[in-house]
Amino acid sequence: MKFFYKRRREQGFLYVLPVLVIVFFILVFPLIYNVYLSFHQSDLYSIDLSFVGLRNYYDLVRDSGFLNAFQNTLIWTFWSVFFQVLLGLVAAILLQRISYGKRIFQILIMLPWIVPGIAAAASWRWLYHPDFGIINYLMSLLGYDPVIWLGDPNLALPAVIVVNIWKMYPFAMLIVLARLQAIPSSIYEAAEIDGGNSLQIFLRITLPMIRGVLSILTLLLTIWSFNAFTFIYAMTGGGPARSSEILGLRIYRDALENMLFGKAAAEAIFLFIIILAFSVVYLHYTYDWEEGV
Amino acid sequence: MKLIKIKPSQIVAYPFLVVFVCFSVFPIFWMVSSAIKPSTEIYSIPPKIFTSFTLQHFRYMLFETHTIRYFLNSLIVASITTLISLSFALPGGYGLARFNFKMKNAISIAILFSQMLPLAVLLIPLYMVLAFLGLLDTYLGLILTYLGFAIPLTTWLLRGFFAGIPKELEEAAMIDGCTRFQALMRVLVPVAMPAIIATGVYSFMVAWEEFLFALSFTSSDRVRTLPIGINSFIGEYGVDWGAVMASSTLASLPIIVLFMIFYEQFISTFTEGMIKG
Structure with a gap:
């Protein structure tokens, strides 16, 4: 069979080349151009650039609005990912246990992940509606006063975090469940014969087996939440009084509403570096490279 | 007759799964149900779950937007x-x-x-x-x-x-x-x-x-x-x-x-x- 693999090196590269060209022009080149922009200042309504070195970055660190958005992004990401993974893990373990109706339960639980983000944002805004929303109605049945969920500086961000959890926990469930199903049942049977209880089996067998998947899953969800835009934009617009403004929204506003390309580019690079640094450190401490996922 | 064997440990899982399904599905159910309710019932307190069916919103959306x-x-x-x-x-x-x-x-x-x-x-x-x-x-x-x-x-x-x-x-x-x-x-x-x-x-x-x-x-x-x-x-x-x-x-x-x-x-x-x- 050697004949067929003659010149396989060059040939293989040709198959992948079109993909690389696209990746270069649509992802790599814009990234480099963005770095270039972040060292320049652009004036309102003109795209003339003047070199300002690191000033855009220097300004960021002293910009309280930017620091506020950064802090909100950390809060938003932490709580979103924490509950996405937790709920996804619990749902996956429950689904793994049942045999009857598994498929229909899985499909129904996964629906939020399928629904377009903006449709989800619109639906939740309607659920949170202060006068006609069903959440406030249920609260009134329990004897609470109506709450202006998306208009209260203390509640707006948590209210949208709930939507973000709702949208992505099914993804966590999907990935964890697939890994759980790949664990041979003989391992569990052996543990049961040896007299292990459910908690012991979970801590000593299940958890170590799904550690790799949980690690990658957490990283992906963190990156996605860090880059989020749609829910905040469509549900609170960052308000009230910037209490729910996150970096994704701020960059969009500086770029396309205020036309401050240089400043927005610096903010975007800041976001990118944070994500990159987090990913590297995170993988270094959690991911077992030799064992793989 | 095929009997389905369900272990007790499985039965415990079902109520919890129903809670997850409600959390996942309710907002979508409410979206669809609000889309097919007449406006008068959308803005009614208490909210009505099963109501008269109408396509007025779809008609408006398709022909006037x-x-x-x-x-x-x-x-x-x-x-x-x-x-x-x-x-x-x-x-x-x-x-x-x-x-x-x-x-x-x-x-x-x-x-x-x-x-x-x-x-x-x-x-x-x-x-x-x-x-x-x-x-x-x-x-x-x-x-x-x-x-x-x-x-x-x-x-x-x-x-x-x-x-x-x-x-x-x-x-x-x-x-x-x-x-x-x-x-x-x-x-x-x-x-x-x-x-x-x-x-x-x-x-x-x-x-x-x-x-x-x-x-x-x-x-x-x-x-x-x-x-x-x-x-x-x-x-x-x-x-x-x-x-x-x-x-x-x-x-x-x-x-x-x-x-x-x-x-x-x-x-x-x-x-x-x-x-x-």
Whole structure:
């Protein structure tokens, strides 16, 4: 069979080349151009650039609005990912246990992940509606006063975090469940014969087996939440009084509403570096490279 | 009579799963139910769950707004993105799965990392490049942008699938006189059809719901996609919630149906691509 693999090196590269060209022009080149922009200042309504070195970055660190958005992004990401993974893990373990109706339960639980983000944002805004929303109605049945969920500086961000959890926990469930199903049942049977209880089996067998998947899953969800835009934009617009403004929204506003390309580019690079640094450190401490996922 | 054996430990799981299903499904149920309620009942306290059925919101949305146009725009952009990205990903995924060449690992990792790139980093440069090329507010500009995300992703998913197919399959075809590319198209593609469909469905879903770039790179009703249409409905002063819920339902239904039809292939291809990748 050697004949067929003659010149396989060059040939293989040709198959992948079109993909690389696209990746270069649509992802790599814009990234480099963005770095270039972040060292320049652009004036309102003109795209003339003047070199300002690191000033855009220097300004960021002293910009309280930017620091506020950064802090909100950390809060938003932490709580979103924490509950996405937790709920996804619990749902996956429950689904793994049942045999009857598994498929229909899985499909129904996964629906939020399928629904377009903006449709989800619109639906939740309607659920949170202060006068006609069903959440406030249920609260009134329990004897609470109506709450202006998306208009209260203390509640707006948590209210949208709930939507973000709702949208992505099914993804966590999907990935964890697939890994759980790949664990041979003989391992569990052996543990049961040896007299292990459910908690012991979970801590000593299940958890170590799904550690790799949980690690990658957490990283992906963190990156996605860090880059989020749609829910905040469509549900609170960052308000009230910037209490729910996150970096994704701020960059969009500086770029396309205020036309401050240089400043927005610096903010975007800041976001990118944070994500990159987090990913590297995170993988270094959690991911077992030799064992793989 | 077939008896279904259910262990006690299983029965305990059901009530908890019902809670998860309620959490997942209720907001979607409420969206659809608000879309088919008369306005008087949408704004009634206490809210009514089972009510009289009406298509007034759909009628309004379809005949008195640009929603049909937005729907078609979304369909065009998402379909073309899916077809083009599959035609790049098919040879790309095959090449990564079958050959060893210099930089192969570096390329694989680069493709994976491209999924981590913040959209915000691409927003400004892509906006400026599209403006320079005169492609703002065109289908082509939007499709090109989406290809940047769809192609690496579909390549990665198909790579995982091809790696699981035995080499002997295309070698047999090559002994019979096919070139390698012919063997790929005539022998492997039919075998890989379920994975190709599943990958295509995923790339369609991503393009169908994309929001940030569609919002930033389109400005006219001629090109605007359905998500941007929904956004303009909820941005109005005095929101017409019946119309908003009807258009949200319209945006959700096609992909929920796609997902249910291709559920099996979709789940297996997706999880294998993610986990074994």
